[in-house]
Amino acid sequence: MLQLKRGFNILFELGGIKSHRQVHELLEQRLDAENLNKLKRIENDWALLKIANSIAMTDPDNVFVNTGSPEDVQRIRELSLTGGEEQPLAIDGHTVHFDLPEEQARIVDRTYYIINEGADISIMAKKILREEALEYLREHMSGIARGKTLFVGFYSRGPIGAKAALPAMEITTSAYVMHSASILYRNVFEQFDDEVVRAGYVITNLHSEGLNRPEDLPNARVFMDRSWQVTYAVNCTYAGNTLLLKKGNHRFAVDLATYYKKGSELSEHMFITGLTGPGGRKTYFAGAAPSGCGKTTTAMVGTDFIGDDLAQLWIDRDGSLRAINPECGIFGVVRDVNSEGDPHLMKALREEGEEVIFSNLLVEEGNVPRWVGDGDDPPTKGVNFQGEWWEGKTDENGNAIPMSHPNARCTLSCEAIGNYNKEAGEDPAGVEIKVITYSGRDSDTMPPVVVAEGPDHGVVIGASILSKATATEVGVSGVRRQPWANAPFIPGSLAEYMDAQFMFFHSYRLRKKPIMAGLNYFLTQGARGGEGEQLLGEKRDVKVWMSWLELRAHGDVEAIRTPIGYIPKYEDLRDLFVEIDKEYPKELYDKQFSLYVDSILGRIALQKEAYRAERGVPWRLYEIYDEQRIELEALKEKYGSIVSVEQLEAEENGD
Numbered sequence: 001m002l003q004l005k006r007g008f009n010i011l012f013e014l015g016g017i018k019s020h021r022q023v024h025e026l027l028e029q030r031l032d033a034e035n036l037n038k039l040k041r042i043e044n045d046w047a048l049l050k051i052a053n054s055i056a057m058t059d060p061d062n063v064f065v066n067t068g069s070p071e072d073v074q075r076i077r078e079l080s081l082t083g084g085e086e087q088p089l090a091i092d093g094h095t096v097h098f099d100l101p102e103e104q105a106r107i108v109d110r111t112y113y114i115i116n117e118g119a120d121i122s123i124m125a126k127k128i129l130r131e132e133a134l135e136y137l138r139e140h141m142s143g144i145a146r147g148k149t150l151f152v153g154f155y156s157r158g159p160i161g162a163k164a165a166l167p168a169m170e171i172t173t174s175a176y177v178m179h180s181a182s183i184l185y186r187n188v189f190e191q192f193d194d195e196v197v198r199a200g201y202v203i204t205n206l207h208s209e210g211l212n213r214p215e216d217l218p219n220a221r222v223f224m225d226r227s228w229q230v231t232y233a234v235n236c237t238y239a240g241n242t243l244l245l246k247k248g249n250h251r252f253a254v255d256l257a258t259y260y261k262k263g264s265e266l267s268e269h270m271f272i273t274g275l276t277g278p279g280g281r282k283t284y285f286a287g288a289a290p291s292g293c294g295k296t297t298t299a300m301v302g303t304d305f306i307g308d309d310l311a312q313l314w315i316d317r318d319g320s321l322r323a324i325n326p327e328c329g330i331f332g333v334v335r336d337v338n339s340e341g342d343p344h345l346m347k348a349l350r351e352e353g354e355e356v357i358f359s360n361l362l363v364e365e366g367n368v369p370r371w372v373g374d375g376d377d378p379p380t381k382g383v384n385f386q387g388e389w390w391e392g393k394t395d396e397n398g399n400a401i402p403m404s405h406p407n408a409r410c411t412l413s414c415e416a417i418g419n420y421n422k423e424a425g426e427d428p429a430g431v432e433i434k435v436i437t438y439s440g441r442d443s444d445t446m447p448p449v450v451v452a453e454g455p456d457h458g459v460v461i462g463a464s465i466l467s468k469a470t471a472t473e474v475g476v477s478g479v480r481r482q483p484w485a486n487a488p489f490i491p492g493s494l495a496e497y498m499d500a501q502f503m504f505f506h507s508y509r510l511r512k513k514p515i516m517a518g519l520n521y522f523l524t525q526g527a528r529g530g531e532g533e534q535l536l537g538e539k540r541d542v543k544v545w546m547s548w549l550e551l552r553a554h555g556d557v558e559a560i561r562t563p564i565g566y567i568p569k570y571e572d573l574r575d576l577f578v579e580i581d582k583e584y585p586k587e588l589y590d591k592q593f594s595l596y597v598d599s600i601l602g603r604i605a606l607q608k609e610a611y612r613a614e615r616g617v618p619w620r621l622y623e624i625y626d627e628q629r630i631e632l633e634a635l636k637e638k639y640g641s642i643v644s645v646e647q648l649e650a651e652e653n654g655d
Helices: 010-015 020-030 033-039 045-058 070-082 130-140 175-184 192-199 214-219 247-260 295-301 343-350 455-463 494-505 539-553 570-579 586-593 597-611 619-639 645-653
Strands: 062-066 094-097 111-115 127-129 149-157 166-172 203-208 221-225 230-234 265-268 270-276 282-288 304-307 311-315 321-324 329-333 356-359 362-364 368-370 381-384 387-390 409-413 431-439 449-451 466-468 479-481 515-519 559-562 565-568
Touching: 010 045, 010 130, 010 230, 020 033, 020 045, 033 062, 045 149, 045 166, 045 192, 045 203, 062 070, 070 175, 111 130, 127 130, 130 221, 130 230, 149 175, 166 175, 166 192, 166 247, 175 329, 175 356, 175 409, 203 247, 221 247, 230 247, 247 265, 247 494, 265 494, 270 295, 270 311, 270 321, 270 431, 270 539, 282 295, 282 304, 282 539, 295 304, 295 329, 295 343, 295 539, 343 409, 431 455, 431 539, 449 539, 455 494, 455 515, 455 619, 479 597, 515 539, 539 565, 539 570, 559 645, 565 570, 570 586, 586 645, 597 619, 619 645
Parallel strands: 062 149, 094 356, 111 127, 111 221, 166 203, 203 230, 282 431, 431 515
Antiparallel strands: 149 166, 221 230, 265 311, 270 282, 270 304, 311 321, 321 431, 329 409, 356 409, 362 368, 362 381, 381 387, 449 515, 449 565, 466 479, 559 565
């Protein structure tokens, strides 16, 4: 069980500011008249205590309070450019940021939860004792802001006043990080005190890039203090490690949902998007997928885009499932983003009128940003995340250096996206979710879409996500489990998180239950009787799987029952493919939706073995796995290791 405010507060220990008198004395000494006057708008004693200790600990030359005013935001942009953290591109308002070649993703190998003696954390996470973290930060973060400006910003993770929104402070020496925060989050300087009172919490994030040298990267760390809801990032610049409002604070939100709001709220690694169905109805989806596995692309398929990465969900008084996007912008992977598959996003990235920060891609002659898969003829030279680049350039091991890093990103406001529904996205009431999806990178096992029999089976689909490691993380490789696509951000035990999932979706208060489904875009030819790693489908097929789920959520289409859930009928998919101007041969359908029983049984065995290493896993998980195993083994005995859709239909009809 997580206990808040347990153990000593590291920030207060290192800052040494304990009383409100000391707070005001320090602020009077360290802030100039303009920024001191700004900060007088903030009256919350707890927030001021954290700000004062951050200043005392890091010892900056200057402090800049970001009120979110146009003047403050413009000043931050200018400081990022003049300081060399960003460089201007050809289109006005577009800039590029480069991280060190060795830090192109989240440093999961150097990311730790600060814990108290005897505390439980996920077996998939790293931990450090409070005393050890104190000493590390004392050595590596004390005085780290000397010669720099410390920026202080006040944000909301969600529309102002929303039930699940959380206020947070970003405190950083990086103008680029503060600039990014100004795009991705709602500045609530004017409403901050009220939001802290409403939520009952205020999250704090403290970051400094230090000297930003390759030799400092071994000492880079991201620490998350669960008890005091403070994150620390030192000697790093990649936004996934430094913009701690994002995944750092998402972890705290997961903690609160699991331990303090159990059965009433969830904090998930999910997109939110709406699809227009027959008669103009709007059906909203929330979908989980690991970073780099097509989550942004799926979100963009919707007619009413809300968000591409995170979701806060709760059960409303009317029994519906509601969701908000804690962000108001996109920090998305650009690889393979092109006009054919992502027209809304490409318009924002290639045309005048929108503010965009690119990172870790290639800049060709004329200051034009380029990336792998952008749809244009590739350039032969330019400047990228490793400096001067030319076609055929290799690293010290002889490996070809791509023109853009696989984890190159774009940062822009949701309002820049043509299908963004601002009214719904900024509504504190959120949107009603009728479909939940879970997906990973599964090349050989699951069909493209399968709907769970009920809430418990839906939770098991989420618990069973498997994915190849992607370029979003440093220090990981191979195929690995990604429960709910949220496992890297679950601080406590997976067993307790899973129990919260079962309780939430089984709640008697959730009277308008969503359908829950698995999605898989990554089946290959080689896994279905052919050869090679070429996909059986393509990116635009996502629209069909989503459209079928929209119809299924409203009872407009029937489905075929299988031991792992319900799959679509061929005729329904064929008609939906016509709507995207594409033929859908029956032969392809048979390859995608036949059950390859041995692969599924192997997957079930893998998951059961992995979960046995976790204490206290709800027994319902094993019951469902065993139910599926028994049915699959019976099918295999009757039909063999590959069961066709016709055979599944025969079983359902009792033939």
